[in-house]
Amino acid sequence: MIKRNSAIGVMDSGVGGLTTVKELQKLLPKENIIYFGDNKNVPYGNKTQEEIIALTRRMIEFLISEDVKVIAVACNTISTIIDMISKDYDVKIIKVIDPVVDNIKNTLKKDKVGLIATNFTVNSGYYDKMLGDIKVFGRGSSELAAIVDSGKIDKEQVKKIIKGHIDKIIEAGNVDTIILGCTHYPILMDLFQECYPNINFINPAFQQAEAIKNYLREEGLLKEEGDKYFKIYTSGSQDQYHSIMNMLKLQMPQEIIQYRE
Numbered sequence: 518m519i520k521r522n523s524a525i526g527v528m529d530s531g532v533g534g535l536t537t538v539k540e541l542q543k544l545l546p547k548e549n550i551i552y553f554g555d556n557k558n559v560p561y562g563n564k565t566q567e568e569i570i571a572l573t574r575r576m577i578e579f580l581i582s583e584d585v586k587v588i589a590v591a592c593n594t595i596s597t598i599i600d601m602i603s604k605d606y607d608v609k610i611i612k613v614i615d616p617v618v619d620n621i622k623n624t625l626k627k628d629k630v631g632l633i634a635t636n637f638t639v640n641s642g643y644y645d646k647m648l649g650d651i652k653v654f655g656r657g658s659s660e661l662a663a664i665v666d667s668g669k670i671d672k673e674q675v676k677k678i679i680k681g682h683i684d685k686i687i688e689a690g691n692v693d694t695i696i697l698g699c700t701h702y703p704i705l706m707d708l709f710q711e712c713y714p715n716i717n718f719i720n721p722a723f724q725q726a727e728a729i730k731n732y733l734r735e736e737g738l739l740k741e742e743g744d745k746y747f748k749i750y751t752s753g754s755q756d757q758y759h760s761i762m763n764m765l766k767l768q769m770p771q772e773i774i775q776y777r778e
Contacts, residue, residue, distance in 0.1 A: 519608075523585055532757055532761045533704065536591070537613070556666060557751075558572055559663065560666070569594060577608075585608065590612040596615075596643070597614070597637070597638055609732060615647070625694060627694070630692055631692040632655040633682050634656075635662060639657040658678070665704050668759075697721065700722055747771060750773075
């Protein structure tokens, strides 16, 4: 039975979903949060659909075993395929893409937008399909998510990679708004903005946290009192979590737990 004091589950292929945790901690400071990062298998964006589905099911089923009341899929790559399997589970699953799409449709003044994401997300055409008449100029990156997950961020190297991708998006579409279509990328927001101060970069984590807050309010599931906890489970190394959490200025978890099948 779903209870108010049950945790919000957040899942991602690695550390990128911590950007959603950051927004949740700001919007819903009383809530419990359980995070699952599948660092052992990152990056998902270079995997087949069948591999992604199998790994996604494992994370969902683990979070359900932890009695979560909602699951945030804080991964654009997973979000493109989650509708294929979400009906198999009773818990509400909120993907990261749809709230971004809704926001763009309601606020974008032009009929075109840029997208930088994993190759899988760009090639899926999911944003194109969801945004309808809004033209999407997408560019896939095979390296940025992996760099973030390593926890070893060479700023000059990353800026060179960012420029290589964003220059091509701007050249193709002359856009002034670009979706950071991977939750790893807002960790690098300062570098994106430093390279392109006149571009509006959309952070999907904020819209996803808003969608979760709205769902919990509508269902009467907002936690209103009592102590709270924040736990991280990872299938890979725990080391990079500390550096990324410091970069994001997160409230630190009670523990980082090694997940073993």
